Amino acid sequence: MAKVNFETPAFRPYPLIPALQPDVMKGEGPFVAKPNMQEPLGYPGELLDNWQEVAIAKMGELLKKYRSFRVFLDACVKCGACTDKCHYLLGTADPKNMPVARQDLLRQVYRRYFTWGGKLFPNLVGAQDLTKEVLDDWYNYYHQCSQCRRCSVFCPYGIDTAEISMAAREIMDCVGKGQKYCNEIIGKVYKIGNNLGLPEPALRDTLAGLEEDIKLDTDVDVRLPLNEAGAEILVVTPSADFFAEPHIDGLVGYAKVFHQAGISWTLSSHASEAANFGMFIGSYDNMRRVALRIREAALDLKVKRIVFGECGHAWRVAYSFLNTLAGPFDFLDQRYPIPQHICEFTYDLIQRGALKLDKSANDHRRITFHDSCNVARASRMGNIPGGQFIIPRAIIKATCNYYYDMPADTIHDQTFCCGGGGGLLTDDLMELRVKGALPRMEALKQVVDNYGVTHMAAICAICKSQFTKVLPFYGFRLDQIVSVHQLVSDAIILK
């Protein structure tokens, strides 16, 4: 366990809403990006001298480009519906982690510079000049939002704090105050092809190693091909799948599923990363640039289909934005969804009886499923609304005998974020990550106590990494988080 200087929140006997503790999470926020991390993304290296002017101008530009931003800043009536919905509020009790209060950090400036009320009567409507203190608050608190959209489910106007925090981060990037974690990673994607900076030879080695492992394990030659032109399917998966636990067991699962389906597939070193951190920083330009790699890889390798691995935010960008950013995909086989989720792919095979699964192989596990926020609230699987809840569970139930859901108000579209999404999965935010995980840990505790659940399955690289790190803080074991396709991998009977 990492060395820490904060206290892990205690489980609450009843999940009451905590009394507010103003400024308890006030601070300098995560590490700031250095000039060499800012510039490749097209942002100034350091805080500009005229940052205020540039920030206001950028805000004005976003107001003309994004209807969400425009409407959300006006429409909030401060009804309070969202105030107890954010996992960071529940975990930290800092009032600025209430979604509406987080939005207000930006809204107060919007009102001051863009509305009559704020220009004439700033005190009356809570308008505020854009000072250095306000900018510091932005940097700190907009990096305490994981853009999980839970607040937007409950808002009577659908106000999505994720949109506001993305806009805020875009404004901050444009004045030269970017976040190290996100921007450094996007730079690596441009330079090397993935978030981890894993170059092609290393990737090739890893995949060869995995092939050997599977051979030893099952005595079957299952391939994990890289850059094989002419393959039927391009698989784009988070780079954590290439080395981290339990991600890598999921990757082995995909390989076995493709093997069993008898469909040729390939990974690409050019697009060896499914995640798109351009979304976290609210940058259409960077998000588009990152997304285009996938199009290029698909064209280069002359594939007919694109399938995405288990990655929550990647699936949001893939499902909701890929067609917009990098489409049209008229060169792919139109009979299949473009793109398709690995769970959709596996589920289809299960439905058709094409996979032979031995559920008892997972009998040592009692499973629950963590709905990843961006899959649950920002995308879909299958052809009916809510398919993103049904399909992963159906796969788990087809591969395990013991499955139990966590409490109803903590799953499906009410799911709690793992606490590390949206560009916060960095060690300099460890306190926030641990505290933000509280609601999910409490829900897990319930099924552990009531049903003897031993493992929580997830379909998101960030969730898996985050839980590996925070589970021990709450008295669980770090290996109690598993990949959904790890369960498939263990249950599948290869021919």
Next chain:
Amino acid sequence: MTTLYAILLYVATLIFVLGLAYRIYEYASVPAPLKIPTMPAPLTRKGVVLRILGEVVLFQSLFRSNKWIWLFGMMFHLALWVVLLRHLRYFIEPVWTWVVLVQPLGKYASFVLFIGLVGLLIRRIVVERIRYISNPSDYLLLILLLVIGSSGAMMTFVKHTDIVQLKAFILSVMYLELFHWQPLPLDMPLLIHLAAVISLMIIFPFSKLLHAPGVFFSPTRNQVDNAREHRHVARWAIEKFETSST
């Protein structure tokens, strides 16, 4: 007094109508460059219409969120509609039958409206989280609505005003009988009522009351979930990125 109120009514109506029209134009003309419906979302236009209706009529999301805010908000908004419909009789001659039928309901709706507003105000003061996010304007708007509601109810239940004379005034204002307006009855509750309504109309396009048009333009609620099937690109994105290739 008659002249002052008549002129203020024109000014307020102008600001209200033009201000609101401008806002709606603004919301409609700013594009939504990405598909961001809060999922699960409807797969068809028809489904989206139902979803928006559910939000506008039943406050569906609010119901899932907080039953007390939903209850008070519902009481206020529903009662407001009934009261507004009741007020139609001051603007039309002859009065339509269904407006006449709403009368008795409308009279008592003011109590529901009052309870709803007081409930919202109490929550704003008592619940720590809501107090934290409240600005003076949030309290003042509730108080303004309470003034409108109570001054109106006063005229119905306590001190009647000369309704026939009032209607003559309103019709003369409506039909632009400029500076030949029928005299406005000079009763305090009425003057307060009208002054408060005038203020509200002027404030409307510049305040959080914009939630009324806003809810229809919220991309998280009004988008169809069909990103994979239909390519959705904003004009500015096409101009910026795709004009050279097409």
